[in-house]
Amino acid sequence: MPTAAPGSARGQRLYRDRGVVLRSIKLGEADRIVTLMSEGHGKVRAVAKGIRKTGSKFGGRLEPATHVAFQCHRGRELDVVTQVETIDAHRALREHYGCLTHAVSMLEAVDQVALEREPDPALYRMLERALRTLAEQPSPAVSTAFFWKLLSLEGFHPVVDQCTRCGGPAPFRAWDLRAGGVCCGACVLGGRPMAPGTAETIARIVGGGLAGVLADPPDDRVLGEVERLAVASLEFHSERRLKSASLR
Amino acid sequence: MASVYEGPIQALIDELGRLPGVGPKSAQRIAFHLLKIPPEDVARLATTIVEAKRQVTWCRRCFNFATGDLCTYCLDERRDRTVCCVVEEARDIVAVERTHEFHGSYHVLQGAIAPIEGVGPEQLRIKELLARIGDEGITEVILATNPNIEGEATAMYLARLCKPLEIRVTRLASGLPVGGDLEYADEITLGRALEGRRDL
Structure with missing residues (x-):
């Protein structure tokens, strides 16, 4: 099946796209409602009929984190999946508990911020690349970096080069969730204290230096701090709890 | 309405x-x-x-449905107590029993780890399983959780906990459904079927 863009010769009700499966919930006896982050149609919710039967033509292709080419029939509220082909099943993610929980956190975060039927190709590409990177380099830094980049993409780029309250220079001692950036020693009141090296690591990640962070990761304490701040910032701005973060 | x-x-x-x-x-x-x-x-x-x-209550030992203290499988003295099949729900026991291939004991987790739903290991009957392994002399645990992302996560988590206990930990094989078409098999299932192929 070609991985063509939106629309089709048979009118607007049938469309093809590529996407990453974000989640799937049971529906009735043998169906599931799958949520996909697609390239051309934004977040799509569609019914996969008979998928829970062992002889289903969809098989395991619509499991979360799978990158697929799909065809859907547009419905009023829910679309109906008619064909699916796997582009990348990310098998490495499924066979390592740590990787799986990090991948699921990224999927949940995208599910929270993406809008239904609002195309966001940048978000789709970022998720797809992050899953591929996580499968190749299983490190908690990948999902942490994904969260920071997601915040940046959604308009909450972290401020790490000057104090968010007084504009003062480093060293920075705390993080202000509301302002979305660092605080210097004089403005630390009310901020979340952070370990030395945290701001520098966040700056490297959002500044295009993720490869460097993966090759030369900071110590576990700093990485843990960067991860906790990323989750807290994401939850603060999305106003929703990232449920899967507690299992990481 | x-x-x-x-x-x-x-x-x-x-x-x-x-x-x-x-x-x-x-x-x-x-x-x-x-x-x-x-x-x-x-x-x-x-x-x-x-x-x-x-x-109807929960079986005190395996957490299957029971009408007394223990369920019918736990009361059956003929069953092999050294092998324990771990399933997500009580209804999965019925599916395994229909095969007539398994004669060991069961343990019902009463769910699966579902990170996106916020269901963690502490909400499942995992502590009770580990206690049974120690108390009942179980030598093999068969992880029969569903072959979806939640079931796989649960199986991997349990395998990690069981490994240090020096018992055999096995997972149900993945493969092609009998009566199905090869052309419709997804890549993961077919890949696993190839990995687990048998001599004839």
Whole structure:
């Protein structure tokens, strides 16, 4: 099946796209409602009929984190999946508990911020690349970096080069969730204290230096701090709890 | 649906509508069916529901449904207590039993790790499983959780916990469904089927 863009010769009700499966919930006896982050149609919710039967033509292709080419029939509220082909099943993610929980956190975060039927190709590409990177380099830094980049993409780029309250220079001692950036020693009141090296690591990640962070990761304490701040910032701005973060 | 019926009729429709898979229309249809049938039939249904709820509990050992302290599988002395098949739900036991291939004991986790739903290991009967492994001399644990992302996560988590206990930890094989078409097999299933191929 070609991985063509939106629309089709048979009118607007049938469309093809590529996407990453974000989640799937049971529906009735043998169906599931799958949520996909697609390239051309934004977040799509569609019914996969008979998928829970062992002889289903969809098989395991619509499991979360799978990158697929799909065809859907547009419905009023829910679309109906008619064909699916796997582009990348990310098998490495499924066979390592740590990787799986990090991948699921990224999927949940995208599910929270993406809008239904609002195309966001940048978000789709970022998720797809992050899953591929996580499968190749299983490190908690990948999902942490994904969260920071997601915040940046959604308009909450972290401020790490000057104090968010007084504009003062480093060293920075705390993080202000509301302002979305660092605080210097004089403005630390009310901020979340952070370990030395945290701001520098966040700056490297959002500044295009993720490869460097993966090759030369900071110590576990700093990485843990960067991860906790990323989750807290994401939850603060999305106003929703990232449920899967507690299992990481 | 707005309340359009007399008090007790609407109350019945509302209660039936709370059941899984029963929508407002189905609830209305069942309610009117119940109102039409003889009173003794309705009384028998009501008594059956109340009795089932009163008598059925969880098996103290494996957390399957039971009408006493232990379920039928735990009471059966002929079953091999050294092998334990771990399943997500009590209904999965019935699926395994239908194969007539397994004669060991069971353990029901009462769910699976579902990170996106916020269901973690502490909400499952994992502590109880680990206690059984120590107390009952279990030498093999068969992880028969569903082959989806939640089931795989649960199996990997359990395998990690069981490995240091120096017991055999196995996972149900993945492969092609009997009667299915090879061309419809997804890549993961077919890949695993190839990995687990057997000599003939």
